[in-house]
Amino acid sequence: MPEPTPVLPEVLAQIRTLPPSDRPLVICDVDEVILHLIAHLEDYLHQRDLKFLKHEYRFTGNIARREDDVPLQADEVRQHLIWFFDEVSHEQDMVPGASAALNDLAQGWDIVLLTNLPGGHNKPRRERLLAGMGIPYPVLTNSGPKGGAVAVLAANRPGPVVFIDDSPTNHKSVNASLPSAAQIQFIADPRFRAAVEPEAHIDLLTGDWQETAVFIDNLLRSRA
Template sequence: MPEPTPVLPEVLSQIRALPASGRPLIICDVDEVILHLTTHLEDYLHSNGLMFLKFEYRLTGNIGSKKTGTSLNATEVKQLLMSFFDEVSPHQDLVPGADTALHSLSDDWDVVLLTNLPGAHNKPVRENLLAAKGLNYPVLTNSGPKGGAVAALASGRPSPVVFIDDSPTNHNSVNASLPSSIQIQFIADPRFLTSMTRAQHVDLLTGDWQETETFISSILSAAKTS
């Protein structure tokens, strides 16, 4: 089991700027959860003579030349992603049902969006895009595993805390840092969803926002009747 991840100082300062609240909390990722990522990235790869080598959850070693199949190294993948986000961040499409589900859930829950978005200059771009789609929730930018940030966000709040993310790395990190959280692994692209096996600490593996809304709503209903 991974060790708990400390929260980064730059993330903690964003968390401290949030208003105090005693409501239950949903901490939700953006890419591949609220906004499509893999379909945009695949188009970008193809336009640059590249492709996913397999539909599995990793980037380094899984992006390569369409002609030769030779994979990019870690540095090349990082540079590619920086360029990709600079180009595509203003135009990402909404995952169907994300807006409706979060609006409904926000009647009873606070919603905070926690995203690993490369490039500080892309944060206002992302905030503007989400606002244009009616998703006016606080956006916090993180780097690396999210466990420390999630634990810091949950500190001083009543349970339950729900964490929604596509990345198995982030779910492992949150399980180490805040094992009491309810974890939903959401993967919008069905090709990547079907390649994923649900880990024991993940409470729901899904790519459907209606299923996600129903599952989260049932958490408070169960708490009220217990």
């Protein structure tokens, strides 16, 4: 089992700007959960004669040149992801139902968006995009596993905490750092979702916001 992850100083500084609250908390990822990622990334790759080798949750070793199927080196993959977010992070499409579900949940829950976003300069553009979609919740930018940030966000809150993310790595990190959190693995792309075998700590695997909202509502009712 992974060790608990410490919160990064730059993320802790963002968390400290949030007002104190004792309400239940939903900590929600953005890419492939609120905003489509895979579809946009495939378009980006195809425009550069690149492709996914498999529809599975890894980038390094899974992005290759179309003509010879040779995977890109890790540093090339990282650079392409930086370029992708620089070019696309201000115009990603919303996953259907995300805004309505989050706004309904906000009646009973605090909502914080915790996103791994290369390049801090892209944060304001992402905040404007989400706000324009009717998703005005605080956006915290992280790097790497999210367990430490989730544990700090949940500290001193008596109510339940829900973590929504697509990444198996982030879910393992949260399970190590805050095992009491309810964990929803949300993957909008059906091909990538079908390739995932959910770990035991995953309470719901879904790509549907209505199902997600019902699950979270029931969770709060069961603990009332």
